[in-house]
Amino acid sequence: MNDLDPKPRPRPAPRINSLRVFWNVALTGALLATLFTTWTPLGLMPYGLTDRFTEMFAPLDDSGLAAFPTATPRPRPRIGIVAGHWQNDSGAVCPDGLQEVDINLEIATRVRDRLTAAGFDVDLLAEYDDRLNFYQGLALVSIHADTCAFINNEASGYKVAQALGTPLLIQEKANRLTACLRARYEAATGLRFHAGSVTRDMTNYHTFEEIHHETTAVIIETGFMNLDRQILTQGQDQVAEGIANGVLCFINNEDASPSGAP
Ligand SMILES: [Zn+2]
Numbered sequence: 001m002n003d004l005d006p007k008p009r010p011r012p013a014p015r016i017n018s019l020r021v022f023w024n025v026a027l028t029g030a031l032l033a034t035l036f037t038t039w040t041p042l043g044l045m046p047y048g049l050t051d052r053f054t055e056m057f058a059p060l061d062d063s064g065l066a067a068f069p070t071a072t073p074r075p076r077p078r079i080g081i082v083a084g085h086w087q088n089d090s091g092a093v094c095p096d097g098l099q100e101v102d103i104n105l106e107i108a109t110r111v112r113d114r115l116t117a118a119g120f121d122v123d124l125l126a127e128y129d130d131r132l133n134f135y136q137g138l139a140l141v142s143i144h145a146d147t148c149a150f151i152n153n154e155a156s157g158y159k160v161a162q163a164l165g166t167p168l169l170i171q172e173k174a175n176r177l178t179a180c181l182r183a184r185y186e187a188a189t190g191l192r193f194h195a196g197s198v199t200r201d202m203t204n205y206h207t208f209e210e211i212h213h214e215t216t217a218v219i220i221e222t223g224f225m226n227l228d229r230q231i232l233t234q235g236q237d238q239v240a241e242g243i244a245n246g247v248l249c250f251i252n253n254e255d256a257s258p259s260g261a262p
Helices: 018-038 047-057 100-117 168-189 206-210 229-234 236-251
Strands: 078-083 121-125 139-146 159-162 217-224
Touching: 078 100, 100 121, 100 139, 100 217, 100 229, 100 236, 139 168, 139 236, 159 168, 168 217, 168 236, 206 217, 217 229, 217 236, 229 236
Parallel strands: 078 121, 078 139, 139 217
Antiparallel strands: 159 217
């Protein structure tokens, strides 16, 4: 060791800034406290805080989503089913009190249910329903039943008729709806077409005048309340099946010949 190799002087001890230490500790503590609180299970927090956190992390609710434009679903094609005499009068009445309107409404309701199940929007309409004015739909069927009076042993069966003055524009469609109803109704009920008694009351039916001129419409007399009473009161599901399948035959462009029944 020589003079050129001086003994290193001791380095001055670092000055401890007690104020800075205090703030470091305080800030670290505050940070840890915040983190700890953040990750505390929700169940351990006071109610108010739990709610606030739940709100903060909850997905957008419906009202929030409603602010965004949503795709408008295309309206489904409509079918009108009129329950004859409903909300107006009784229609034909049997000596024991059986009313045509009750038969019509029961059948029309079942037809509505079947067509709804097939994917259509169906309007169950009253005899003088306001919605009949300019009614627009793929088809409209008005359901009635024939007199309960005994006429003769031939007074059995059903009838389908379209308007007397059906516009040429939809004449062919009205013919097809009639053919489809005949084919499917006979297949479902076994009733035969009572061609002889299609009356002017049927072809001049007021509903034909009220609806939109492009709506294909027919009226069906489902049977005679006297001789066909059994199927009209106890076989309403068959009756409804025949009408609903007839409408579907028309809409789906099915083969309407009797042998074309599904
Ligand atoms: Zn009637």
